[in-house]
Amino acid sequence: MTDDGEGLPLADRLARRIRTLLISGELSPGQRLSEAAFSDRFDVSRNSLREAFRLLTKDGLLRHEANRGVFVAVPSMASIIDIYRVRRMLECGSLRQAWQQHPAIRAMRAAVEMARERRAEGDWIGVGSANMMFHTAVIDLSDSARLNEFYERISAELRLCFGLLNDPEHLHSPFVDMNDAITTLVETNRPQEAAAQMETYLNLAERTMLKALERASELA
Amino acid sequence: MTDDGEGLPLADRLARRIRTLLISGELSPGQRLSEAAFSDRFDVSRNSLREAFRLLTKDGLLRHEANRGVFVAVPSMASIIDIYRVRRMLECGSLRQAWQQHPAIRAMRAAVEMARERRAEGDWIGVGSANMMFHTAVIDLSDSARLNEFYERISAELRLCFGLLNDPEHLHSPFVDMNDAITTLVETNRPQEAAAQMETYLNLAERTMLKALERASELA
DNA sequence: ATAGAAATATTGTTGAACAATATTGACATT
DNA sequence: AATGTCAATATTGTTCAACAATATTTCTAT
Numbered sequence: 232m233t234d235d236g237e238g239l240p241l242a243d244r245l246a247r248r249i250r251t252l253l254i255s256g257e258l259s260p261g262q263r264l265s266e267a268a269f270s271d272r273f274d275v276s277r278n279s280l281r282e283a284f285r286l287l288t289k290d291g292l293l294r295h296e297a298n299r300g301v302f303v304a305v306p307s308m309a310s311i312i313d314i315y316r317v318r319r320m321l322e323c324g325s326l327r328q329a330w331q332q333h334p335a336i337r338a339m340r341a342a343v344e345m346a347r348e349r350r351a352e353g354d355w356i357g358v359g360s361a362n363m364m365f366h367t368a369v370i371d372l373s374d375s376a377r378l379n380e381f382y383e384r385i386s387a388e389l390r391l392c393f394g395l396l397n398d399p400e401h402l403h404s405p406f407v408d409m410n411d412a413i414t415t416l417v418e419t420n421r422p423q424e425a426a427a428q429m430e431t432y433l434n435l436a437e438r439t440m441l442k443a444l445e446r447a448s449e450l451a
Numbered sequence: 452m453t454d455d456g457e458g459l460p461l462a463d464r465l466a467r468r469i470r471t472l473l474i475s476g477e478l479s480p481g482q483r484l485s486e487a488a489f490s491d492r493f494d495v496s497r498n499s500l501r502e503a504f505r506l507l508t509k510d511g512l513l514r515h516e517a518n519r520g521v522f523v524a525v526p527s528m529a530s531i532i533d534i535y536r537v538r539r540m541l542e543c544g545s546l547r548q549a550w551q552q553h554p555a556i557r558a559m560r561a562a563v564e565m566a567r568e569r570r571a572e573g574d575w576i577g578v579g580s581a582n583m584m585f586h587t588a589v590i591d592l593s594d595s596a597r598l599n600e601f602y603e604r605i606s607a608e609l610r611l612c613f614g615l616l617n618d619p620e621h622l623h624s625p626f627v628d629m630n631d632a633i634t635t636l637v638e639t640n641r642p643q644e645a646a647a648q649m650e651t652y653l654n655l656a657e658r659t660m661l662k663a664l665e666r667a668s669e670l671a
Numbered sequence: 672a673t674a675g676a677a678a679t680a681t682t683g684t685t686g687a688a689c690a691a692t693a694t695t696g697a698c699a700t701t
Numbered sequence: 702a703a704t705g706t707c708a709a710t711a712t713t714g715t716t717c718a719a720c721a722a723t724a725t726t727t728c729t730a731t
């Protein structure tokens with residue numbers, strides 16, 4: 232299952248490895264990523280590593296300061312607001328024009344089921360990734376390769392923000408039922424209502440994130 | 452005016468220069484970009500050039516084939532359909548939630564005026580760039596840095612498609628009046644109608660592009 | 672304790688090197 | 702003439718070592 236990208240250019244494989252470190256929280260926001268240390272750690276040349284850094288910088292996961300190096304991006308209120316603006320645009324837009332028979336709807340339903348099961352088991356990380364799958368499926372409704380790719384980037388950036396949070400239960404758990412409702416609305420061919428529901432979902436999630444960020448920055 | 456990106460990393464400046472070549476049509480779709488030739492041409496090392504190539508590949512302007520090199524992306528029907536799907540989502544979405552007093556509306560109006568003037572002078576290239584400015588202003592309505600950046604990427608990809616066309620007058624000129632109408636609708640606080648109008652605009656433009664592509668590929 | 676200067680480390684960029692892969696061209700076979 | 706094979710050549714993939722330019726740290730004098 233762990234596709235390590237056999238055959239892909241080294242820089243891409245590297246970027247992927249570092250990305251997983253970033254979204255799994257093993258690298259903290261603001262932390263500096265020394266070229267020497269990382270090229271050593273991954274056993275690649277500095278040049279290859281720099282290519283990977285550039286890719287990740289373009290994805291918004293790293294920040295580059297001239298002559299000072301690259302740093303893990305630090306989520307701010309502004310970035311969270313922006314990210315949720317994007318999500319409202321893409322996810323609500325996808326839902327609004329969704330076709331009742333689209334295969335992605337089954338993926339949405341499956342994600343809801345999975346979230347339910349995980350929640351029942353108290354597996355909050357599992358609930359989180361099922362939730363993730365749900366929203367990816369929503370974007371799939373748009374049938375656009377470019378939108379999918381863009382959403383993936385936004386999604387990774389958001390996961391970086393999750394790293395700041397310590398309370399995954401409170402963050403994802405309440406949303407499972409809303410996902411269910413949204414799925415049902417699409418299944419019964421009421422895309423407008425589904426989009427409206429998604430909008431309230433996202434506004435709520437946004438406020439939750441902002442609140443959490445506020446709490447986190449008070450501590451620091 | 453020509454911001455050559457003083458202080459930015461070399462790879463970024465390079466990418467920008469090559470991007471200009473691409474969207475101005477000086478490099479043709481499908482053409483191979485030899486590392487040796489280009490690092491020589493721009494007087495930079497192969498390593499730096501490769502970083503730039505990676506950036507542009509991520510933007511969808513270049514295509515990378517393992518051990519074979521990078522090529523200018525060749526627009527296909529699929530890519531045009533996808534691009535217009537994205538444009539409908541972003542531009543209609545921006546309009547739908549537009550606030551009557553948003554400063555970007557003045558930019559839209561200004562772009563319409565400029566397009567009018569250029570058209571009167573028969574300056575079709577000028578009409579094209581004014582049209583471009585109009586749509587960028589529409590995205591500005593969303594107040595999202597990430598959406599703006601994404602749209603810029605999509606926009607560059609579309610300009611690559613324009614390169615296939617030989618008839619800028621027929622391509623842009625008929626749309627000036629629609630832009631005017633859309634702007635008026637937003638100015639008079641009728642965002643829903645503006646979005647609907649934009650949707651017909653984009654469907655029309657999409658069909659025009661597809662038709663042109665078809666003609667172009669018949670010749671080849 | 673602080674300002675400034677010297678010493679050190681890091682990034683930015685280059686050029687050369689070499690292995691791995693792709694393309695070309697010569698040659699033989701049908 | 703068309704096709705297949707194999708060596709010769711060119712290109713990409715990646716590394717390494719070097720050095721200039723810029724930051725950071727350490728040291729010193731006040």
